[in-house]
Amino acid sequence: GAVVSQHPSWVICKSGTSVKIECRSLDFQATTMFWYRQFPKQSLMLMATSNEGSKATYEQGVEKDKFLINHASLTLSTLTVTSAHPEDSSFYICSARAQTGVADTQYFGPGTRLTVL
Amino acid sequence: AQRVTQPEKLLSVFKGAPVELKCNYSYSGSPELFWYVQYSRQRLQLLLRHISRESIKGFTADLNKGETSFHLKKPFAQEEDSAMYYCALSGPGGDTGGFKTIFGAGTRLFVKA
Numbered sequence: 001g002a003v004v005s006q007h008p009s010w011v012i013c014k015s016g017t018s019v020k021i022e023c024r025s026l027d028f029q030a031t032t033m034f035w036y037r038q039f040p041k042q043s044l045m046l047m048a049t050s051n052e053g054s055k056a057t058y059e060q061g062v063e064k065d066k067f068l069i070n071h072a073s074l075t076l077s078t079l080t081v082t083s084a085h086p087e088d089s090s091f092y093i094c095s096a097r098a099q100t101g102v103a104d105t106q107y108f109g110p111g112t113r114l115t116v117l
Numbered sequence: 118a119q120r121v122t123q124p125e126k127l128l129s130v131f132k133g134a135p136v137e138l139k140c141n142y143s144y145s146g147s148p149e150l151f152w153y154v155q156y157s158r159q160r161l162q163l164l165l166r167h168i169s170r171e172s173i174k175g176f177t178a179d180l181n182k183g184e185t186s187f188h189l190k191k192p193f194a195q196e197e198d199s200a201m202y203y204c205a206l207s208g209p210g211g212d213t214g215g216f217k218t219i220f221g222a223g224t225r226l227f228v229k230a
Contacts, residue, residue, distance in 0.1 A: 043203065043220045043221060043223050044203070044220045046217055046218070049217050093160075093161070095161075095218075104207075105163060105166075106163070107163075108153075108160050108162065109160065110160045
């Protein structure tokens with residue numbers, strides 16, 4: 001089946017530094033990838049939709065300059081949290097959209113836990 | 118506005134009892150509805166989708182467009198069903214364009230022995 005990986009699985013950084021999270025579709029090509037953020041005991045909140053070869057589409061309230069998304073290839077999207085602050089600490093999850101049969105299916109990565117000190 | 122509502126944060130039932138996890142949605146158009154499940158320490162995974170009209174692990178969900186609901190049901194709950202369940206809606210993204218999926222707040226199902 002389709003597998004999505006994320007790296008790293010967890011990261012701790014100092015306030016003011018930047019952190020890059022990678023999302024890869026391992027055995028399929030994904031023209032569209034999504035980035036979500038999940039706070040403890042809360043649901044997934046869509047941050048942005050990443051389309052290969054074009055600019056990401058951000059949801060309202062998500063700072064484009066803070067959360068840089070690059071989708072350079074059909075199997076890789078990256079999320080860079082720039083000048084991270086403690087309030088950016090969260091669980092970040094990516095998903096990739098694949099066509100399975102007659103319908104599209106989203107496959108989710110395992111998530112990356114970011115802790116900003 | 119696009120919205121998915123799961124009114125129950127926690128649902129606790131005994132093994133063998135019927136279970137229904139509620140989901141209501143708001144969407145101007147014809148969305149695709151899903152149920153995702155997240156077992157302890159595992160990633161989110163698709164449970165079922167309305168267009169498939171299938172039963173997965175004994176779970177079914179019927180899309181009721183009149184009531185804008187997509188409740189998840191299982192006649193006899195099992196302990197291994199204990200997990201976090203998310204109702205989700207996919208469709209064109211409205212103001213931001215494109216295609217996107219939004220999630221409800223989730224319902225934690227706890228099946229007691």
